[in-house]
Amino acid sequence: MFRFAVLCLCASATWALPSSPAHSKVLPSKVPGARIINGNQAAEGQFPWQVALFLSSSESTWFCGGSIISEEWILTSGNCINGADSATIVSGSTDAYGGDVSDSSRLILHEDYDNDLLANNIGLIRLRTPLNLGGNTIAVSLSSEELGENVGITVSGWGLTSDDGTTISDSLNYVELVTISNTECKNYYGSILPEMVCADSPSSQVRSTCTGDSGGPVVINAGSNPVHVAIASFVSTEGCESGAPSGYTRTAVYRDWIQNHTGL
Numbered sequence: 488m489f490r491f492a493v494l495c496l497c498a499s500a501t502w503a504l505p506s507s508p509a510h511s512k513v514l515p516s517k518v519p520g521a522r523i524i525n526g527n528q529a530a531e532g533q534f535p536w537q538v539a540l541f542l543s544s545s546e547s548t549w550f551c552g553g554s555i556i557s558e559e560w561i562l563t564s565g566n567c568i569n570g571a572d573s574a575t576i577v578s579g580s581t582d583a584y585g586g587d588v589s590d591s592s593r594l595i596l597h598e599d600y601d602n603d604l605l606a607n608n609i610g611l612i613r614l615r616t617p618l619n620l621g622g623n624t625i626a627v628s629l630s631s632e633e634l635g636e637n638v639g640i641t642v643s644g645w646g647l648t649s650d651d652g653t654t655i656s657d658s659l660n661y662v663e664l665v666t667i668s669n670t671e672c673k674n675y676y677g678s679i680l681p682e683m684v685c686a687d688s689p690s691s692q693v694r695s696t697c698t699g700d701s702g703g704p705v706v707i708n709a710g711s712n713p714v715h716v717a718i719a720s721f722v723s724t725e726g727c728e729s730g731a732p733s734g735y736t737r738t739a740v741y742r743d744w745i746q747n748h749t750g751l
């Protein structure tokens with residue numbers, strides 16, 4: 488068996504990391520999400536496409552990240568949407584509790600989402616009222632091109648900043664990572680589906696997403712010409728600080744799916 492399992496990166500509503508989180512999964516390979524490990528604090532307006540998602544079902548609530556892709560649509564992961572009845576979206580701020588608040592009118596989980604494999608881990612949220620885009624609230628462009636290996640990417644989120652963490656971060660964080668090949672990632676997780684991509688620290692310092700980062704944006708050219716290339720999906724069950732690569736859903740693979748559902 489492989490040493491690593493896939494862990495879902497959703498944070499529970501109490502912002503505690505439950506020992507068996509309702510929206511975490513333990514596979515023989517991967518788990519959804521985490522907080523950013525060894526990242527930096529984002530400046531106000533640095534990631535204007537980032538939103539905080541407070542999701543709820545009749546039984547629980549949990550926290551995720553997402554990306555503004557138009558005034559009406561938020562792109563996130565399937566594990567964040569799975570089981571949710573509604574979402575509250577906070578935009579335009581590095582404070583997850585301090586921005587503009589919107590309600591969802593529709594949650595769309597990918598038809599072939601697989602909660603065990605984290606296959607097709609993508610979802611969309613339609614907003615009840617369109618956002619006023621501008622300033623610190625801006626839609627990000629979506630990539631249609633295959634994301635290769637050894638590409639520098641930037642991931643942002645309010646997820647935990649250590650495996651000992653119990654609450655989401657006060658302020659938005661980001662970290663710069665480098666993509667690796669799926670073949671290399673299979674060494675850690677046993678199986679990596681074609682729609683997944685893994686990324687690792689460019690140095691010996693451990694860098695990763697963590698619980699609460701799930702659904703959040705991965706971009707290239709963050710400072711100049713940002714393009715959304717992936718969605719935060721999973722980390723190793725060994726923990727965010729284990730040094731295992733973190734896993735993401737490739738945006739380009741779902742470009743047609745997104746267009747079919749949103750017209751974008």
Ligand SMILES: *[C@@H]1O[C@H](CO)[C@@H](O)[C@H](O)[C@H]1NC(C)=O
Nearest residue numbers: 741742743744745746747748
């Ligand atoms: C998008 O819609 C077209 C036309 O209905 C369909 O042929 C295609 O399979 C859909 N693609 C996806 C990825 O949903």
